[in-house]
Amino acid sequence: MFKEMHDLFQWAWLIPALPFLSFLLIAFVTKRSKGLSSTISILAILSSLGLAIAIAYSVIRAGAEIVEHPAIINVNWLNIVGLKIDFGTIVDPLSAMMLFVVTLVASMVQIYSLGYMRGDKGWSRYYAYQSLFASAMLGMVLATNLLQLFIFWELVGLCSYLLIGFWFFKVSAREAAKKAFMTTRVGDFGLLLGMLFLYTKFGTLDFVALSAALNTSFQDVVVVGTASYVTVMAFLVFMGPVGKSGQFPLHVWLPDAMEGPTPVSALIHAATMVVAGVYLVARMYFLFDFASPAALQFVAGLGAFTAIFAASIAVVQNDIKRILAYSTLSQLGYMMFALGVGSFSGSMFHLMTHAFFKALMFLGAGSVILALHHKQNIWDMGGLWKKMPITGWTFFIGILAISGMPPFAGFFSKDEILANALHNGHPIIYAVGLFTAFLTAFYMCRLFFVVFMGPVKPENQHVNESPWSMTIPLMILAFFSVIGGWAALPEHNFAFFVHYGEFEHEAINWFLAGISVLAGLLGIGLAYAVYVKKVIAAESMVVRFPGIYKLLKNGYYVDEVYLWIIKNVMGGMGKVLYWFDIYIVDGIINGIALTTRGSGKLLRRTSxxxxxxxxxxxxxxxxxxxxxxxxxxxxxxxxxxxxxxxxxx
The missing domain is CATH 1.20.5 (Single alpha-helices involved in coiled-coils or other helix-helix interfaces)
Incomplete structure (x- = not known):
């Protein structure tokens, strides 16, 4: 049976290849035909989804065998003296889960875009970029070595730049695209250094070979300083995920990425760019596990800080997409600190469930934005529950899922992360995660109550539900937001949630789960009291604490700090170097030139x-x-x- 499955795994390369082929066809053949372009793109990603489902099912059937012996197929790409690079595909529980999530969300986004992007002049270009984006992420997931992953990693960054700045005629979109591209380059530089150091030390970038080399170094007591050296490499590699997954302080690009079309935001925040960093840490977990405890402690600490940092900012935001953006930052922090505290399965589980309900809420926000003629301020909305029932109900499911309410998907994954944090000796991080869960429920329900249950604005009297091309993806994602967490139940202990070949998923601790549910209920109750019953006036809190409000509203002024550093520190250094160049470097060069010219004039008189x-x-x-x-x-x-x-x- 396993041999038959292995035959299927050999075709995994088609999953990224089909969207890439659709990109080529749209870019060079069908770009003048909008209908044909979108059809090719959607058929390609749906075909990839079908193949991803087949592979995921086979992985589940294979069980522990595929964990112990991943299906790896390599083809030699470069082979010269001292350097051998292979390109290939790796199929194991981690990659199978990611393939399913990416293809599902990407296909829903592309179908949804038929309604959202209708009439846009860049229709074919949009679908070409969408296909390339999906192909890049899928290629990264299947990569068997760091160099192959890095190539697709950078291609993911390029696609995000193209899609964030899709409406390039808007100055804000162009600036947001450049900001995203340049900010993530900072982290990518560290990742590249880490790759170079790893190759220098171990002579390979292959994941399996690196893992084996690290185990050998660990057992060889003659090797001195290997652990500390690996710790440095782990920190350098982690810089890449810090940029891609928006961890503090390289998070500043993500809220501004909302300048792209809303379906793009859904794809970036749910299944592609921002989860690429989490996936890299998971794929390279053997490196962080081998390094000194400081490496994983740093991952856990930074993730926990990012989680509560972003959640506190989201509390006072008024732009519906920016609220969701800061929510994504917070949830990415959850995934990171889960990895840091040793909850590998919890992190990957939450990555999967978060993809479902975050894509759902972004697409739901797009449905509202389109119906209200591109208004994004939640205070310009209200009373949409009856006017847009499908959007309202599906969005409500997303709210319950992210708030950790049972039996929705977010309850199971968030509970596992918090339980592991406490069981593995991280009570402070557990407390931070619990308080973040309270804040998440509060600000997400604040959004929901204002948008769907607030008073109807006169200008919104004639709002209608979105077309079926948009509501069907909402219903499908809502379905997965409900059942996606049921994999945690004992009878559904899927092979996805494994760690080094051992099933680490444990039975639900209902006492701890009850505490996390209570934290979510308190957040929901507070939002209901403030924004529905008006027991506490939100305006009075702003007046009473204006300093805190401004601090949160402006994101702790991190952007302003960066601008100050750029203007004063980097600008000052630039001026110093400019004057040094003018008066020292140019002075010496010009002095030599003047001396030569004067000598020439004098000698010229003798000839x-x-x-x-x-x-x-x-x-x-x-x-x-x-x-x-x-x-x-x-x-x-x-x-x-x-x-x-x-x-x-």
Whole structure:
């Protein structure tokens, strides 16, 4: 049976290849035909989804065998003296789960875009970018080595730049695209250094070979300093995920990425760019596990800080997409600190469930934005529950899922993360995660109550539900947001949730789960009291705590700090280097040039071309030399007293 499955796994390369082929067809053949372009793109990603489902099912059937022996197929790409690079595919529980999530969300986004992007002049270009984006992420998931992953990693960054700045005629979109591209390059530089150090130390970038090399180094006591060296490499590799997955302080690009079309935001935040960093840490977990405890502690600490940091900012935001963006940052922090505290399965489980309900809420927000003629301020909305029932109900399911309410998907994954944090000796991180869960429920229900249950605005009287091309994906994602967490139940202990070949998923601790549910209920209750019953006036809190409000509203002024550093520190250094270049470097060069030019002018006067002049100069030179030798010999004789003794001359 496993051999038959392995035959299926050999075709995994088609999953990224089909969207890439659709990109080529749209870009070079069908770009003038909007209908044909979208059809090709959607059929390609749906075909990839079908193949991903087949592979995921086979992985589940294989069970522990596929964990112990992943299906790896390599083809030699480069082989020269001292360097051998293979390209291939790896199929194991981790990659199978990611393939399913990426293809599902990407296909829903592309179908949804039929309604959202209708009439857009860049229709074919949009679907070409969408296909390339999906292909890049899927190629990254299947990569068997760091170099192959890095190539697709950078292609993911390029696609995000193209899609965030899709409406390039808007200055804000262009600036947001550049900000995303440049900010993530900072982290990517660290990742590239880490790759170079890993290759220098171990002579390979293959995941399996690296894992084996690290185990060998660990067992070989003769190797001195390996652990500390690996710790440095782990920190460098982690810089890439810090940028891609929006961890503090490289998070600043993600809220501004909302300038792209809303379906793009759904794809970026749910299944592609931002989860690429989490996936890389998971794929390279053997590196962080081998390094000193400081590496995983740093991952856990930074993730926990990012989670509560972003959640606190989301509490006071008014743009519906920015609220969801900061929510994504917070949930990414959850995934990161889960990895840091040793909850590998919890992190990957939450990555999967979060993809379902976050894509659902972003697409639901797009449905509202389109119905309200691209209004994004939640205070311009209200009373949409009855006018947009499908959007309202599906969005409500997403709210319950992210708030950790049972039996929705977010309850199971968030509970596992918090339980593992406490069981593995991280009570502070557990407390931070629990308080973040309270804040998440509060600000997400604040959004829901204002948008769907608030008073109807006069200008919104004639709002209608979105077309079926948009609501069907909402219903499908809502379905997965409900059942996606049921994999945690004992009878559904899927092979996805494994760690180094051992099933680490444990039975639900209902006491701890009850505490996390209570935290979510308190958040929901507080939002209901403030924004529905008006028991507490939100405006009075703003007046009472204006400093805190401004601090949160402006994202703790991190962008302003960066701008100050760029303007004063980097700008000041630039001025110093400019003056050094002008007065020191250019001064020396110009001084040499002036000296050469002056010498040339002087020597030029001696080259007249007249023979009599040269003869006269030659005559005077001979006379001078004769006089020097004549007078010089007499002076030497007079000054030397030994010259007259013993006939010595």
């Amino acid at each position: 007249t071309g007249q023979v009599q002049m040269y003869a006269m100069v030659f005559f005077f030179a001979v006379v001078v030399l004769f006089m020097v030798f004549a007078f010089g010999e007499g002076q030497l004789t007079a000054l030397n007293p030994l010259a007259t003794l013993g006939g010595v001359k």
